[in-house]
Amino acid sequence: MVELSPRLEQIGRMVAQGSVVADIGTDHGQLMAWLGERGILRAGYACDINKKPLDKARRILAELGLSDTVACVQAPGLEGLEPGSADTVVIAGMGGDLIARILDEAPWVREHRTRLLLQPMTKPDHLRDYLAREGFCTELENAVVSGKFVYTVFSVVYDGQSRTLTTLERYIGRVLDGDSADTDRYLMRVRRNLLGRIAGIDRSRAGDPERRGEYTAVVAELERLLKERGYDVDCLDAVWEAGRAGALPDPGEVG
Numbered sequence: 480m481v482e483l484s485p486r487l488e489q490i491g492r493m494v495a496q497g498s499v500v501a502d503i504g505t506d507h508g509q510l511m512a513w514l515g516e517r518g519i520l521r522a523g524y525a526c527d528i529n530k531k532p533l534d535k536a537r538r539i540l541a542e543l544g545l546s547d548t549v550a551c552v553q554a555p556g557l558e559g560l561e562p563g564s565a566d567t568v569v570i571a572g573m574g575g576d577l578i579a580r581i582l583d584e585a586p587w588v589r590e591h592r593t594r595l596l597l598q599p600m601t602k603p604d605h606l607r608d609y610l611a612r613e614g615f616c617t618e619l620e621n622a623v624v625s626g627k628f629v630y631t632v633f634s635v636v637y638d639g640q641s642r643t644l645t646t647l648e649r650y651i652g653r654v655l656d657g658d659s660a661d662t663d664r665y666l667m668r669v670r671r672n673l674l675g676r677i678a679g680i681d682r683s684r685a686g687d688p689e690r691r692g693e694y695t696a697v698v699a700e701l702e703r704l705l706k707e708r709g710y711d712v713d714c715l716d717a718v719w720e721a722g723r724a725g726a727l728p729d730p731g732e733v734g
Contacts, residue, residue, distance in 0.1 A: 480516055481509055481512045481516055481543075483509060483510065483513050484625050484626075485623050485624060485625040486572075486598065486623055486625035486630055487509060487510050487571070488513070489598075489632050489659070490510060490569055490571055491510055491513050491514055491519070493632060493634055494520065494567055495567070496519055497519075497520075497521045498519070498520055498566055498594075499522045499523060499564070499565045500514060500520045500522075500523040500566075500567045501523065501524040501557070501564070501565035501567070501568045501569065502523065502524070502525050502526060502569045502571075503556060503568060503570045503581065504526070504527060504528075504570065504571070504572060504573060505526055505527050505532075505536055505551075507532055507535045507536050508525045508535070508536025508539050508540055508549070508551070509539070510569065510571075511536070511545070512536075512539050512543055512549075515540070515543060515545040515548055516543060520549075522548055522549070522550075523548065523549040523565070524550050524551075524552050524560060524564070524565060525549055525550070525551045526553075526554060526556075526557070526560070527553060528553065528554065528555045530553055533551050533552075533553050536551055556580075556585065557581060557585035557587075557588070558584070558585075562590065562591065563587060563590075563591040563593075565593065566591075566593060566594060567594040567596065568588060568593050568594070568596070569597075570582075570595070570597050571596070571598035571632075572598065572600055573600060574599060574601045574602050575605040575606030575607075575609075576602050576605050576606075578597055579605065579606055579609040582595070582613075582615075583613075588637065589614070589639075592636055593636070593637070594634070594636055595615070595633070595635040596632060596633070596634060596635075597632070597633040597635060598633070599630075599631075599633075600630070606633070607644060607648065608644065608649060610633070611641070611643065611644050611648075612641055612642075613641070614637055614638065614639045614641050615635050615636070615638075616635065616636055617634070617635050617652060617653050618634050618635065618636065618653065619633075619653045619656040620632060620633050620634070620652045620653045620654040620656070620657050621634075621654075621657035621658065621659040622654050622657060622659045622661040622662045622664060624664050629661060629664045629667075629668040631657075631665055633652065633653075646693060646697055647697055647700050647701075650697050651665070651666060651669055654666070655704075663705065663708060663710070664722055666701050666704060666705055666708075667705070667715060667718065667719045667722070668719075669697075669701060670715065671719055673694045673697055673698050673701075674698060676694050677691055677694050680694075702715070
């Protein structure tokens, strides 16, 4: 059986049974192979702009007897697919700005109410802003720890309603609505990231009091949420470091 990283497995577990899936930037086709082996997808498209990884994906899928189920498509973004050909589109392992650009260039995902499973490696706040502004509804996000990093996977559909996010929503999205055991780690990761940005502003001669105020307010909200979830705010840095070492303690264990 194909084994996936926790990041890709989280995406796979969010695919509905019987879906027709397009995996954009499929690389070696591991996600499609995993879905095919488990009988989750009805049909699929493994899409990549580069020939070499796509050839490897084609070989892996053939070895698993999935050549008739999953078609390999060499094209940038969603350009190689007919509108409406997939009911679920996965775009993972890219920056949030690139994911937004790919969606912008494929208006058919709006017309056909395609389910989007999006996993940004960077700039998730940029992607959240884009989705909200352009009328996409993020129904939930699931956090996932993979190696020493914490990511989030968005489950999104288009409903045509433009939204304005709160400042907190820009940074954590709908992660509190997910069912992941890694939600707390994601909140801690965002907090640490913002504390790093605050420190950078403080070191800068120019400064940026408005941005610093925004980051400080979000950190305070995150600390409030984590406290409600059972953590001692004074010990959050110790809990984070313990988690990076591979052993996240229970909320009451550090303090």
